[in-house]
Amino acid sequence: MSKTIPLIHKAAAIIQLDILKQYVEDVWPIVNEAQFPIYLESTSAQYIPFRVFAKLLQATFEQLPAQEFTTFIQQGAERYSMIIDTIKPSTKTKQPLLDVLGEALPIQRAEFLYSSLNKQNSQLCVELKVEDMDPFGFVCELYTICVAHHYLTRDRTDIKEPSKYHLVSQEKSGLDKLQISTDTPQFMGQLSTALFYHATINKSGSLQQSNWEKANDTFSSQFSDALESYIGRQDLSLEEFSDIIGIPVRTIQRHLMQSGLSYRKIKESLNMAFAKRVMIEREASISDISEHLGYADPSQFIRAFRKAENLTPLQWYKRKQQL
Template structure:
């Protein structure tokens, strides 16, 4: 299997940060330790590394009681599921029926595959939502807990009367995590399974139209994944390869090797994102060239000008005049 960088839409982090404010007065040390990008509302980037969100959740678990943590997870997950449902409704209004909220999970969660199926053994009829998550070591338990919560709330967006699942399948073997959260509900939890899954009585999903369907995420090159993961940090903090490695949980040499196999480097990807950020800011805001250079982490303005000229065959000021005129 090719190496992947698990990603999640920035709206998930925004929702979870807002939820955390309900429980902790000063959340920014936690956000900083999680290595989440700052000013997510203002960035044009759409995705962030899922490892960062998992670190935020893991840290919150240490600061909140078990009851508070479950409430915190559900609050953020419900808000995020509403965002996903909003995207689906927007697509429908444009004439694109799309896949529905469940089908969109492969785009909005670090999931490779989603399947929604019905089955019956003669006495019990049930539906299952099965998900193949991308690897997020060492946060398997916390990532499954979050994904299950988002998926359940996505279902309740379409079936408001839906009750809790009748059982869960979890890939994790971390029973102590469930014990710590006092998460042993009436619904059985089966650990060490091949996939993450939620099971419901079919009667609670009557009228649901997505039975026996399967969705798979479209594959991305490793270069595209690095660019998506890095973009939200551009113009906010200068991220080196070592820092990026720490953020996404992949050794620097592994990142370099996969990029080399695709004929590029971390530096080239970062430089391309820097130039895109600079051009967007020059058009949208009245910002000085020196301010742009500083935000992008260049040691001085002249270094940025040289890099921009090498990329665009003109200076930043020349580019700004040309494109503002157009």
């Protein structure tokens, strides 16, 4: 299996950070501890590494009282579930439920099972294979099942609260700390994360089942998506970014080499895309751009831009203005 970099749409991060401000007076220590990308509203990046999102949840879990943390997770999951239909380009036909969840959450595969219990009732099971996010697996699973639950109950009017749920995590101490309702049985150490519901049986009474499995982009594409949210905000070395995504430097280099790429090439390409965008959208100065991108001085940025585009930034900008 090829190496993957779990990602989540920046909308989830923006929502969760906005809600965190309601509970914590100064969010920056948590943001910095999680190595969270900043000013996400103004970046062209669409995704962030799910690992930093998980670290933000974990840091919040360790700081907030149990009841507040549970509410914090539920509020963010519910708000995200309300917009996940819109984070992909709209289509004329409604996407299957598992396709939507698969694109919105860091899961590898999902299974939707609907089986008859008796003549009146049936059991609905949604089984999810959440991306490995050790040591933040517990909070990741909580967030994932909360988003899935809120989306399901919006899509399916015949289901309400889960009858039980499974967690892969074995951190029972986490559940004890959160004091999650014992009315809903929780089973730890399972093979997959799953939610179970009692549902009204359909007229045919037949077993219904659908599956979804992630079709991963190339490692270099995932890497570029993960790095883009930091461009123009933090000048990261390969070693620093390796720590952020939790993948060793040598592993990153080996997988990028398979596509004929390197960290430097990807970062330089993203730098140039950022420079072009802010020159057009904000009429940003060369000195400001070079500073944001971490170049030693404007002349170094100009040389890098000319090498990539065969034009100086000013020549490129004037040509764009003439189009």
